[in-house]
Amino acid sequence: QKEVEQNSGPLSVPEGAIASLNCTYSDRGSQSFFWYRQYSGKSPELIMFIYSNGDKEDGRFTAQLNKASQYVSLLIRDSQPSDSATYLCAVRMDSSYKLIFGSGTRLLVRP
Amino acid sequence: EAQVTQNPRYLITVTGKKLTVTCSQNMNHEYMSWYRQDPGLGLRQIYYSMNVEVTDKGDVPEGYKVSRKEKRNFPLILESPSPNQTSLYFCASRAGGMSTEAFFGQGTRLTVV
Helix, strand or coil: CCCEECCCCCEEEECCCCEEEEEEECCCCCCEEEEEEECCCCCCEEEEEECCCEEEEECCEEEEEECCCCEEEEEECCCCHHHCEEEEEEEECCCCCCCEECCCEEEEEEC | CCCEEEECCEEEECCCCCEEEEEEECCCCCEEEEEEEECCCEEEEEEEEEECCEEEECCCCCCCEECCCCCCECCEEECCCCHHHCEEEEEEEECCCCCCCCEECCCEEEEEC
16 A cells, blocks of 8 residues: 555646545654645645644645545645646655655646 | 756766766755656655755665765765666755755756666
């Protein structure tokens, strides 16, 4: 079982819709959770991080964390074609420097 | 401008020819890491460093070496490259505390023939 799992996609949504990206992790000791966006051929860029159960909102992005169920999700409201990218979920235990990445979900926003 | 700079961006080399990929950050970050990214496998950590002269293996360290003689620099060394090291490589740095690798280099696409 992979430590961090994501559906590879592509997830295709129409412009203006809500895109929902999901990530599950296997280590119950995980404490920190991150979402990165990566455009094709570019480096990953951090867009959201969350440490506590519940929702965290930043503009059109909402991260949701449920430690009991070991999943973290990212909602993108009012999706735009410019949101088309691969979204990487990353998980870290605070006792370790290691950051474990999922393989990413490719999002396509159709105009 | 805060940045992590990797060089070269693209490199084609032959099996067995030693090479070094440089990484430099200007943010005085303690932590630096190297990752490789392969299709379907995501980002995998090769080595990381928590400070000068402090380095440790990540998930896929075989065939790689690193050094951290200065805080700003963290070169990745392939002593004898092999075709299975063909990949996209990223260097990343972060400050301490609860933050993470918020800064990635531009990437180095390495092909070993």
